[in-house]
Every structure is written in structure tokens, then in C-alpha cells.
Amino acid sequence: MCLCLTICSSLAPSPTKLALCYILDRLMHHCHLLEFDGRSYRLKEAAEALARKTQST
Template identity: 95%
Template sequence: MQRGAVQTTGASSIAYQAILQSHKVQYLETDDFFHRYALNSPAQREVRLRTIIDCDLLVLDDLFLARAIPDDAGTLLQTLIHQRYKLRRSVIVTSNRVVQDWGAYLGDNTMSTTILDRLMHHCHLLEFDGRSYRLKEAAEALARETNSN
């Protein structure tokens, strides 16, 4: 990659292309979003929730990255997914956690089933198995540095 070039992968590339086609996109790094949302006033939460529900494409990136989510985040996630499902709005979820473990991360197997039921109905599930591109890039950079010395 050239210096100064912007690298996008997966969900962020799809979000970017949607924006270029004039779609309204909300891209959320989920751990950060859940924590920030909890700090908002009820009025701010309602405005934020409406924006997320009404957009054309919602990207929930790195869901359960930290494994534990704030207590109310499971209910918020269920609300987002349910409302967008009823409106037939697109959702992209990225996670390095297997769906069988989502109940443990949410602390509620029934809620997990409800969320997954709506996400997986009419979905395209892409599962990747392989090395992290970040680790690959770091190894390549280290090799270049070692070879130049």
C-alpha cells in the first residue's frame, strides 16, 4: 500500500460505496457506541436511536469485540435489530465471535435467539477463516525492515 492511501476492508468498503450512491449510512464501532449511548440523556438517546433506525444501511462493526457489553446494550441491540427488521432496512454485522456464543455475551440466550432470528432471515452470511490482515501487514513490514538493514 502506498503511503497516504486509505485502506478499507469488508463492511467499511460496502458502507463507503453505499454513501457514494447517496444512501444514508450509520457506521458504528459497537463497543464504543454502546458506552457512549449509555452516557446520553434520554432525549439524546431517542434522537440517536431514530437516526440509526431510519438510515438505509447500518453497520455494526466488531460486535462483542470486548465480549462483555454494558447491561442495557443487549436490549438496545435487540431494539435496533427488531425495528430495522420491521422496516426491511439493511444491517451489516461484523464479529469475530461465533453466533453460538452470543447468548453468553448478551447474558440472555432468548434475546440472542431473537436477534439472530431477525438478522439471519433473508441474510447473506459470510464466514471467514484465516489470518488477520493486520498481523499479515505487520509481518510484511517487519520483514521489509529486516531486509533493508
């Protein structure tokens, strides 16, 4: 059993959530994970929006 599935099943006691964990485990098993170095655009834009908001008040 995959570590992520073990963690997910311990956090999800209901049958529906457990089924979702199995589905996600199968999807993760058959996909390619991409990791990117550097800062994400969402974090950058959120920081800029927060800076604009604090400057305007």
C-alpha cells in the first residue's frame, strides 16, 4: 500500500472519502509529477495584491 494512501485512509473514515483516496492513488500512480524550482506566479501575485492593499489603507 502506498504511503499517501495509508495517510489518506487514516484521515478519511467514511467509505466515500476512502474511495476517493483510492481513485487519487491510482491517478497519482499513472501520472508524471512535475516539480518546479522558484516562486510560483500565484504566490507572487498574492504578495503583490497584499502589498497594494496595505499601501492603499
